Amino acid sequence: MVVRKKVDPAEVRAAVLAVADWLVDPSAPTPSRAELAAAVRGTARTLEQLAPGNSVEVRIPPFVAVQCIEGPRHTRGTPPNVVETTPRAWLELVTGRLSFDDAVADGTVDASGHRAALVAELLPLVPLR
Template structure:
């Protein structure tokens, strides 16, 4: 679920900047704490941009948020789930990868009629 705190754009940009060379395939793997910060802040930004509880977006092991307006999910497995790894999520969040390509190449698992984040991505540009 989205945090009640708003995301500081400068904090988000700093977190993304810390992993940007790795995302572009030009640098070493980031520290786990840097990767976690970039994932969490970008997911919180998505949740703030697309408020709601009809879609659960999961990026294990770092974070999950509920977003997108629609029927609220409260118990059990949500009917609309998006799940991916940290690198794929950050490529989507920064516009380095488009939604359709990610889904068609099975880098993203998206189930449910509302599990389409194309409209909301990217959340920040590199």
């Protein structure tokens, strides 16, 4: 089991605020890879800490994949419950700018398995006003 240091909420919020202009206005300059990675990884690891477990894998390539939500654990191969999306869509979800259901409906989020939708109950993580 990988043991990560606790996520600092202030650092996560700062990382999200660093990319907020781009989330609000797609024509704004694209954040640097480091800024984007910090926001994506910080929010994903926040989710992992809020809902520890191994029944759902959340993938935001190319930056991070985390496991969360208590329940049956998978040990080999592709997990049965997966949420996968782009960095931008993930940040829109965690800031409340995009709903999970809308994202799944329009194909922005690929959610498979009956437990994948449980992630939606934990969102948004860092609401933008």
